Amino acid sequence: MREITSVAVLTSGGDSPGMNAAIRGVVRTALSYGITVFGIHRGFTGLLQNDMELLSSASVSNIVQRGGTFLKSARCPEFHDPACRKQAAKILHTRNIEALLVIGGDGSLTGAHLLEEETGIPVIGLPGTIDNDIFGTEDTIGFDTAMNTALDAIDRIRDTADSHERHFLVEVMGRNSGFLATHVGIAAGAEMILVPEYSVNIAEIALQLATSRKAGTGSSGIIVVAEGNEPDLTSKIAHELQQHGLAPHISILGHIQRGGRPSGHDRVLASCLGAVAIEYLLAGYSDIMVGVSNGEVVDIPLDDLIRYRKGLDPELLKIALQLHK
């Protein structure tokens, strides 16, 4: 068993529901082994500013049910610079912090890996993102909640779309990945799902929608669109559909998908991964992420996570499109 007396934890990248439960899992497990825990504010930004607090068991009371992250989160462009990562390691050494736990998305875990690789500070990652786009884990903290938040909104949109016989383009989050859009689309019974991983022919989509409208089988419909990387993508799609005689309304769900009380699923996932992260650290592991594969907790080398991209299952999209017919 590895001897560790002091660790730090931070949340980074976009916040996700369940991050608080993960911090709680880390803190309470570490304290049970007599390990001191520092909570770093605002992700890598706070680390570079030496901005942290000592956490007690009481510090994480009454947070398991809260969305967001009480440690705050940030995107920190400076952390791309190796000199800044060296500075971060110096700050951790000065405080006698022997390991760092990073809760965040693929970007945050890339930063964590580079920190260990370049400075030798042991790091353990926890997958915290609503995007569910991290290689090696089938689930991420916050994905389930975000999916259900989006679904709640789409079910409401469906009622009014149906009453007024309208088509709606509903934009969900996912700049580079369509996991959220695909799952939300299936669960909402969407007529179409558009994701960044696959390009589509808008003329074909318009024809399909117009044909089913004429046939009396689709006077209204929901098209789920992942936001993608292109500015105003959904407006552009709406404009193209207009050229083909449709008049879709747009609803952009935006940041409501990132907030709110974590679902029971996300609370359990986050609590378990928080606890397991400390267990793995004490067992001598580092430069890994704790994740889930086939329903079991697994460790994934951070190197693999950076090297490989998690692919969207084309079968899932196929099923989605078959089911709405």
Ligand SMILES: Nc1ncnc2c1ncn2[C@@H]1O[C@H](COP(=O)(O)OP(=O)(O)OP(=O)(O)O)[C@@H](O)[C@H]1O
């Ligand atoms: N290649 C990298 N090298 C060093 N640090 C990185 C790298 N990529 C990301 N980071 C650090 O992680 C932070 C968060 O990354 P990013 O904005 O990609 O979000 P994320 O962790 O993937 O979460 P999400 O996608 O859910 O918002 C960045 O602002 C930066 O500080």
Ligand SMILES: O=P(O)(O)OC[C@H]1O[C@](O)(CO)[C@@H](O)[C@@H]1O
């Ligand atoms: O709130 P920000 O920084 O604009 O980030 C938005 C991005 O973050 C995510 O919500 C993931 O955290 C993506 O789905 C989205 O593209």
Ligand SMILES: [Mg+2]
């Ligand atoms: Mg990311």
